[in-house]
Amino acid sequence: MKYELFCESCELAFPGESGLYRCPNCHSTLGVVYTDSEIKFNEYHSFPGIFRYFSKLPFSSKKHLISLGEGCTPVTLLKKDADGTEIWIKNETMNPTGTYKDRPACVSVSKAKELGANGVVVASDGNAAPAVAAYAAKGNLSSIVLMPKDTPEMRYIQASAYGAKIVLIDGNINDCLNLAGEIASKIGFHNCCTSNVFNPYQIEGSKTIAFEIFEQMRCLPDWIAVPIGGGSFLSAVVKGFLELKLGGRIKKIPRILAVQAFNCAPFVEAFFTDGVVREFKEYKKTIAITIALPYPPDGVMALKYLKESQGYAIAVTEEEIMEAVLCLSSQYGVLAEPSGAASFAGMTKALLKGIIQPGEVSLAIITGTGLKTIEVFREGINHHIIMCSNDVDSVLRNIN
Numbered sequence: 001m002k003y004e005l006f007c008e009s010c011e012l013a014f015p016g017e018s019g020l021y022r023c024p025n026c027h028s029t030l031g032v033v034y035t036d037s038e039i040k041f042n043e044y045h046s047f048p049g050i051f052r053y054f055s056k057l058p059f060s061s062k063k064h065l066i067s068l069g070e071g072c073t074p075v076t077l078l079k080k081d082a083d084g085t086e087i088w089i090k091n092e093t094m095n096p097t098g099t100y101k102d103r104p105a106c107v108s109v110s111k112a113k114e115l116g117a118n119g120v121v122v123a124s125d126g127n128a129a130p131a132v133a134a135y136a137a138k139g140n141l142s143s144i145v146l147m148p149k150d151t152p153e154m155r156y157i158q159a160s161a162y163g164a165k166i167v168l169i170d171g172n173i174n175d176c177l178n179l180a181g182e183i184a185s186k187i188g189f190h191n192c193c194t195s196n197v198f199n200p201y202q203i204e205g206s207k208t209i210a211f212e213i214f215e216q217m218r219c220l221p222d223w224i225a226v227p228i229g230g231g232s233f234l235s236a237v238v239k240g241f242l243e244l245k246l247g248g249r250i251k252k253i254p255r256i257l258a259v260q261a262f263n264c265a266p267f268v269e270a271f272f273t274d275g276v277v278r279e280f281k282e283y284k285k286t287i288a289i290t291i292a293l294p295y296p297p298d299g300v301m302a303l304k305y306l307k308e309s310q311g312y313a314i315a316v317t318e319e320e321i322m323e324a325v326l327c328l329s330s331q332y333g334v335l336a337e338p339s340g341a342a343s344f345a346g347m348t349k350a351l352l353k354g355i356i357q358p359g360e361v362s363l364a365i366i367t368g369t370g371l372k373t374i375e376v377f378r379e380g381i382n383h384h385i386i387m388c389s390n391d392v393d394s395v396l397r398n399i400n
């Protein structure tokens, strides 16, 4: 047996082939545990994308894997100071649908296919919807997306282009998340929401980012900055490094810097108070929409993983996020959405505050592309636009 599904509440293990989504005994969430701790790299050359880490993915056969060539995104050095301080990024905007969400979607939709699902359901007002829809299209599965009814059109066009049926619900994102599971079970579809509460497999896709960072950097960074919304992604990053440690590949895992927007920071609040993740009461609108979850479903798990990495949490203002977005695009050629650049904003702030020490190496994961939120770049565009008459002299005069 390659892997088991383990319930942390009642400490029971179930065979991987059971295809369970929740503990049948106590209904808690399940986690995937591999019987062999060794990680094989490059074992599966004939398959693109994250399935090159097949030994650490929850599949026993290669028959139903669906890939769009996700992962293998660039790790780039942005800045190196004389005192040894280094700033790196991992550019997840390069994934097939423009965000890291392709990693979890790749695994959850492949799993649904393997288990013979009629289709897949996802509740999302952000990037999980297009990712799941794209993999469903490639895997010849139907897909249904549940979104709150006030979601702007721009946020569902991409998913609908991949063929998803978009259902606008008269409720908020938490209502959609709760509906997804029930609807899925009634029609033989599988729930591909990117939260461990609903799907224990998807986190396995996200964790491959740790394996890539290990392979791409000769020396692991001291810190990795991660934007956190629901908490699944941060947990995945740490899980990946813990598996590398268990497999004897590394001695120490990087410290994680969890980053949220001040306007919606339930996780940062829990970190600095009693460690209990509660619904965020002072919620205000933020440009970092895709990480603005007032109640993070995987917050408890993420907090445990953050502590295990000896990490830290930080909140950033709207101005700091916007500054990070513009710095990445205009100085480094990376177009990020505000949520995707929040990690960079948090890292910059942590360096200024001395949380990250001079001489340390840090890497920010840029989780999503700015092409989907192109309107945030409108502000400030005016200094770059020149009206000019149709002759050479006039153009030369104006561009100098």
Ligand SMILES: *Cc1c(COP(=O)(O)O)cnc(C)c1O
Pocket: 099, 101, 126, 127, 128, 194, 227, 228, 229, 230, 231, 232, 233, 234, 290, 291, 337, 339, 340, 367, 368, 369
């Ligand atoms: C989903 C998402 C995140 C956060 O992931 P969680 O698992 O919800 O914490 C961060 N950045 C982007 C761009 C996302 O789409």
